[in-house]
Amino acid sequence: MLEFAILGLLQESPMHGYELRKELTAKLGAIRAAISYGSLYPTLRRLQAAGWITEAAETPATAEEVPALTSRRGRVVYKITAEGKERFAQLIAQAGPETYDDTGFGVHFAFFARTDQATRLRILEGRRRKIEERREGLRDVLGRAAERLDAYTLELQRHGLDACEREVRWLEELIANERSGRAPTVPHGTAGGRREDNSPPPPGETRKERP
Amino acid sequence: MLEFAILGLLQESPMHGYELRKELTAKLGAIRAAISYGSLYPTLRRLQAAGWITEAAETPATAEEVPALTSRRGRVVYKITAEGKERFAQLIAQAGPETYDDTGFGVHFAFFARTDQATRLRILEGRRRKIEERREGLRDVLGRAAERLDAYTLELQRHGLDACEREVRWLEELIANERSGRAPTVPHGTAGGRREDNSPPPPGETRKERP
DNA sequence: CGTGCGATGTATCGGTCCGATACATCGCGG
DNA sequence: CCGCGATGTATCGGACCGATACATCGCACG
Numbered sequence: 001m002l003e004f005a006i007l008g009l010l011q012e013s014p015m016h017g018y019e020l021r022k023e024l025t026a027k028l029g030a031i032r033a034a035i036s037y038g039s040l041y042p043t044l045r046r047l048q049a050a051g052w053i054t055e056a057a058e059t060p061a062t063a064e065e066v067p068a069l070t071s072r073r074g075r076v077v078y079k080i081t082a083e084g085k086e087r088f089a090q091l092i093a094q095a096g097p098e099t100y101d102d103t104g105f106g107v108h109f110a111f112f113a114r115t116d117q118a119t120r121l122r123i124l125e126g127r128r129r130k131i132e133e134r135r136e137g138l139r140d141v142l143g144r145a146a147e148r149l150d151a152y153t154l155e156l157q158r159h160g161l162d163a164c165e166r167e168v169r170w171l172e173e174l175i176a177n178e179r180s181g182r183a184p185t186v187p188h189g190t191a192g193g194r195r196e197d198n199s200p201p202p203p204g205e206t207r208k209e210r211p
Numbered sequence: 212m213l214e215f216a217i218l219g220l221l222q223e224s225p226m227h228g229y230e231l232r233k234e235l236t237a238k239l240g241a242i243r244a245a246i247s248y249g250s251l252y253p254t255l256r257r258l259q260a261a262g263w264i265t266e267a268a269e270t271p272a273t274a275e276e277v278p279a280l281t282s283r284r285g286r287v288v289y290k291i292t293a294e295g296k297e298r299f300a301q302l303i304a305q306a307g308p309e310t311y312d313d314t315g316f317g318v319h320f321a322f323f324a325r326t327d328q329a330t331r332l333r334i335l336e337g338r339r340r341k342i343e344e345r346r347e348g349l350r351d352v353l354g355r356a357a358e359r360l361d362a363y364t365l366e367l368q369r370h371g372l373d374a375c376e377r378e379v380r381w382l383e384e385l386i387a388n389e390r391s392g393r394a395p396t397v398p399h400g401t402a403g404g405r406r407e408d409n410s411p412p413p414p415g416e417t418r419k420e421r422p
Numbered sequence: 423c424g425t426g427c428g429a430t431g432t433a434t435c436g437g438t439c440c441g442a443t444a445c446a447t448c449g450c451g452g
Numbered sequence: 453c454c455g456c457g458a459t460g461t462a463t464c465g466g467a468c469c470g471a472t473a474c475a476t477c478g479c480a481c482g
Contacts, residue, residue: 002468018431026356027364029348030371033312039468041433074476075431098441101244112363137240145237152323153238159381160241163374170370213439229460250439252462285447286460309470 001098001107002035002043007052007080007088008111014056014079017041031106044078052084092119099123100130121178128171135164212309212318213246213254218263218291218299219322225267225290228252242317255289263295303330310334311341332389339382346375 009015009023017040025034047053056077080088092115098104105127112120138161146154220226220234228251236245258264267288291299303326309315316338323331349372357365 016431017433026352027360029345029352030368030374033469036469037431037433038435038470043467106367109367110364113361134240141237141240149238150324153321155385156317156320157241159378163241163377166374166377167370174366227460228462247440248460248462249441249464254438 001103002039003047004088004091005107005110006043006047007084007091008114010053010078010080011085011088011114014077016075016077017044018075020044020078027110028106031110032103047084048078050083050087051081052087053078053080088114095119095123095126100126117178117181121175124171124175124178128168128175131164131167131171135161135168138164212314213250214258215299215302216318216321217254217258218295218302219325221264221289221291222296222299222325225288227286227288228255229286231255231289238321239317242321243314258295259289261294261298262292263298264289264291299325306330306334306337311337316341328389328392332386335382335386335389339379339386342375342378342382346372346379349375 005024005028006020009020009027015023017037021035021037021040028035044053048055056079092108092111095108099108100123105123108115108123115123138157141149142154142157142161149157216235216239217231220231220238226234228248232246232248232251239246255264259266267290303319303322306319310319311334316334319326319334326334349368352360353365353368353372360368
């Protein structure tokens with residue numbers, strides 16, 4: 001998951017670890033707490049070893065300079081390689097079961113702007129299926145096993161069930177939207193859909209809407 | 212977290228691993244997917260080594276019998292020890308930061324029937340605080356950084372924000388309910404609050420309703 | 423002027439938990 | 453009688469977290 005997210009972010013621009021974490025936190029804030037350095041740095045090493053990212057060595061001020069004072073480690077900027085882009089595309093295409101769990105789905109969704117429509121639809125539907133299953137499980141427990149459980153546990157299940165139903169509805173809207181070929185914005189009542197998205201030209205896909 | 216849940220469940224009755232997993236799944240179904248054996252069995256060993264649970268050896272049919280045919284491993288039933296109960300009480304009392312994250316809160320909530328009212332209140336309020344912080348973070352991103360993010364990412368944040376607001380409201384209700392000393396049931400429309408819970412005498416608290 | 427502190431920045435270590443895998447037993451239907 | 457799905461215990465490698473350590477930079481406050 002982290003691998004996927006890093007590869008996705010580095011496609012927008014080269015970054016160093018600290019920055020990467022901040023961007024990750026901003027982009028995935030709805031999904032999970034801040035990523036830990038204890039996973040970030042080892043993963044960066046792994047990706048570099050695999051050849052999917054490379055160090056881009058912070059502009060050393062016209063060479064000559066920098067007399068290695070105190071060894072001056074400085075920030076390590078990473079950028080994605082061609083192989084890395086390939087890897088990312090491959091990770092998008094093949095959807096394992098982990099693509100539909102809470103974190104996996106969230107991360108994939110966050111990079112939908114770099115995902116082609118067919119895949120978006122597939123992921124959205126897979127997620128819906130998974131949530132529907134969880135919902136049925138909760139309904140079962142609330143129906144059949146209700147007597148065995150205490151009031152607090154039951155309340156927890158009810159709240160969970162509520163969240164499931166809500167998410168299914170959300171997914172339905174997104175799927176319908178996606179099928180009709182329109183932009184992602186869902187009619188939300190408040191917080192009217194800002195559109196525009198002046199981000200860097202989404203490479204290849206997403207540019208269905210030709211001006 | 213797993214340690215806490217196991218100790219909590221084994222207080223209701225002795226169980227073997229497989230059974231434990233099923234009960235865990237039923238009780239925590241709203242929170243997380245089924246627990247993995249890859250964590251369950253090692254944790255059981257750890258708890259046993261610490262002296263918090265012991266093997267209760269499935270009734271060996273009046274001894275003598277069982278000629279070790281094919282070594283007959285059979286099911287291993289665990290039960291909680293006095294030290295284990297102490298440990299559980301201690302884990303309830305001390306609330307670290309992990310008590311308020313999604314999983315930690317869920318697990319603690321699931322055992323609220325074994326938690327005294329003051330602690331319930333403290334946990335509920337801690338959780339509310341945490342969710343409010345997450346909510347503010349999302350509002351910030353949706354306000355300030357909205358232009359930098361693509362439409363899908365924004366939609367994800369909106370959905371997350373929605374979930375936060377909903378959970379805060381849920382917590383408010385629970386807290387109000389708790390303060391007024393009443394039972395946990397939240398006015399939900401459907402599924403009126405069943406009470407009873409004939410499990411072993413909840414130690415000290417929760418037994419407001421004496422027959 | 424210095425000094426200390428919070429933000430920036432890289433890195434490791436131990437521990438928890440997951441997913442895959444393996445393997446044995448039991449009861450039941452074909 | 454055979455297979456197959458449920459029951460049941462167990463291990464291994466890997467992902468990720470939380471705590472911790474340490475170094476640099478800028479600036480506010482004395």
